[in-house]
Amino acid sequence: MEDQFTIRFERTGGFTGIGIDKTIDSLQLKKQETKMLKEMISNSHFFSLPARESMKPHPDRFSYKITIETRGRKHVVEFSQASVPPRLKDLVRYLIEKTRMKK
Amino acid sequence: MTAPHQSVMCVIPPYMIENILKHGTQIQKKRALKALTMSAQFRGRRQALMNISFPLPRILQPLKHRLIYHAGFKESIRGRLVRKEGEGPSGDPAIDEAYDGAGHTWDLYYDVFGRNSVDNKGMHLVSLVHYGKGYDNAFWDGEKMVYGDGDEDLPEEERIFRRFTIAVDIIGHELTHGVTQYEARLEYHGQSGALNESFSDIFGSLVKQRVLNHTATEADWLIGQGIFTSNVNGKAIRSMKSPGTAYDDPLLGKDPQPGHMADYIKTTSDNGGVHLNSGIPSRAFYICADEIGGYAWEKAGQIWYRALCGRLSAGTDFQEAADIIFRIAGEEYGNGSKEQDAVKKGWEEVGISIRSDKKKSI
Numbered sequence: 001m002e003d004q005f006t007i008r009f010e011r012t013g014g015f016t017g018i019g020i021d022k023t024i025d026s027l028q029l030k031k032q033e034t035k036m037l038k039e040m041i042s043n044s045h046f047f048s049l050p051a052r053e054s055m056k057p058h059p060d061r062f063s064y065k066i067t068i069e070t071r072g073r074k075h076v077v078e079f080s081q082a083s084v085p086p087r088l089k090d091l092v093r094y095l096i097e098k099t100r101m102k103k
Numbered sequence: 104m105t106a107p108h109q110s111v112m113c114v115i116p117p118y119m120i121e122n123i124l125k126h127g128t129q130i131q132k133k134r135a136l137k138a139l140t141m142s143a144q145f146r147g148r149r150q151a152l153m154n155i156s157f158p159l160p161r162i163l164q165p166l167k168h169r170l171i172y173h174a175g176f177k178e179s180i181r182g183r184l185v186r187k188e189g190e191g192p193s194g195d196p197a198i199d200e201a202y203d204g205a206g207h208t209w210d211l212y213y214d215v216f217g218r219n220s221v222d223n224k225g226m227h228l229v230s231l232v233h234y235g236k237g238y239d240n241a242f243w244d245g246e247k248m249v250y251g252d253g254d255e256d257l258p259e260e261e262r263i264f265r266r267f268t269i270a271v272d273i274i275g276h277e278l279t280h281g282v283t284q285y286e287a288r289l290e291y292h293g294q295s296g297a298l299n300e301s302f303s304d305i306f307g308s309l310v311k312q313r314v315l316n317h318t319a320t321e322a323d324w325l326i327g328q329g330i331f332t333s334n335v336n337g338k339a340i341r342s343m344k345s346p347g348t349a350y351d352d353p354l355l356g357k358d359p360q361p362g363h364m365a366d367y368i369k370t371t372s373d374n375g376g377v378h379l380n381s382g383i384p385s386r387a388f389y390i391c392a393d394e395i396g397g398y399a400w401e402k403a404g405q406i407w408y409r410a411l412c413g414r415l416s417a418g419t420d421f422q423e424a425a426d427i428i429f430r431i432a433g434e435e436y437g438n439g440s441k442e443q444d445a446v447k448k449g450w451e452e453v454g455i456s457i458r459s460d461k462k463k464s465i
Contacts, residue, residue, distance in 0.1 A: 012372040012373040012374075013374065013377075014239070014240040014242075014378075015240055015241045015242065015267065015273065015276070015277075015327070015340070015378075016239070016240070016264075016327070016330075016340050017340075017341075017373055017377075017378025017379060018340075018355055057291040057292060057374045058242065058243070058244065058245065059242060059243045059277075059280040059283075059291060059300075059303070060240065060241060060242035060243060060277065060280065061240075061242045061244075062240065063373070063374070082244075097237075100237065101239075101263055101355070102254075102257060102261040102263070103262065103263060103332075103334040103335075103354060
């Protein structure tokens with residue numbers, strides 16, 4: 001896993017229908033955070049995950065889409081809140097907190 | 104030799120048989136009923152059966168049964184039972200709002216539409232509150248309602264959302280997803296998904312209107328009023344009366360809901376924009392209810408409920424829904440009635456013309 005990468009995190013659905021679409025650039029993170037993120041991505045085997053997990057839609061549940069791009073590689077994974085791939089749980093938890101809307 | 108029981112019973116006057124039916128043993132009651140039936144048949148006195156009241160097996164009246172669970176601020180579908188039917192308030196607003204809101208929703212469906220709970224078979228109404236931490240959502244998971252606390256874990260000045268039990272129409276909305284699951288089973292994507300969302304907003308709003316005793320004209324037709332903190336420039340999540348005007352905030356942007364087919368949003372997000380394009384059929388309902396006047400649940404609500412239960416199907420789109428609802432209004436109130444004209448006006452004002460061809464409508 002390279003030091004430079006971007007993660008785009010998109011959340012749609014939910015009762016409000018108010019989405020989140022944010023991109024995290026590793027160059028803008030502290031070294032410690034970058035290191036932690038790299039580990040999470042490696043541990044999840046993100047680039048070998050299927051593009052779409054079971055996506056049977058549930059009323060008002062969130063849907064997620066994660067795009068990770070690094071030098072020469074890009075991979076997109078989509079899943080619903082009800083079917084978060086187990087290996088992605090830590091990364092998803094981090095991204096939800098990192099991209100949380102606050103005033 | 105003992106005479107057969109029915110021979111004896113045949114000569115017993117009806118008032119005595121009635122007494123036996125009320126106070127006799129099970130065997131005596133069974134024999135008395137048999138004798139009475141034979142007597143009535145033989146003597147042509149069937150009226151005797153009709154005039155006598157006797158205890159029948161007790162038919163249970165539908166009763167609401169609410170169960171509220173506490174998720175312990177974890178994103179777990181299990182929780183601890185904290186309030187059940189008949190128990191008094193807990194003092195925890197999320198628990199008590201979920202309990203009361205489920206009750207108001209059950210009441211609307213039973214009192215107005217004669218429906219016995221979500222599945223029409225007396226299903227328990229299960230709610231799970233305090234789900235997750237900083238969880239800005241409420242949803243129906245196929246069996247129960249789940250409510251997050253919004254941003255109540257953040258400092259006040261950073262909060263956007265309050266707890267999701269705060270608006271009774273949200274509770275009615277989630278429970279209606281359950282009703283739809285057992286009835287029209289509208290597929291949760293594209294136009295059928297937007298109809299699914301619209302029905303939830305419609306009946307959620309009707310729950311609120313009935314609690315407040317508001318007529319269609321008095322009602323605010325807002326969905327999720329009170330869910331935003333004072334940090335947000337917005338009055339609610341959606342407006343059925345005027346889609347696209349519920350909020351306009353620097354952080355959240357402007358309410359994107361369309362209220363007319365000319366502004367229909369084509370997108371792959373949110374299962375094809377189910378929470379966006381629902382504004383179109385929801386506004387059609389508002390216009391219809393306002394045109395009819397009075398309480399919206401009495402006529403417009405009945406028409407839409409009949410559509411949801413038995414007439415719409417999984418893949419129904421807006422046009423098909425409009426045609427079917429128009430036809431139902433004609434069946435209920437007569438072709439060319441004020442009510443049917445109101446349905447037509449509602450759909451036309453959102454850009455959907457009714458197709459009167461019967462073959463296309465059903």
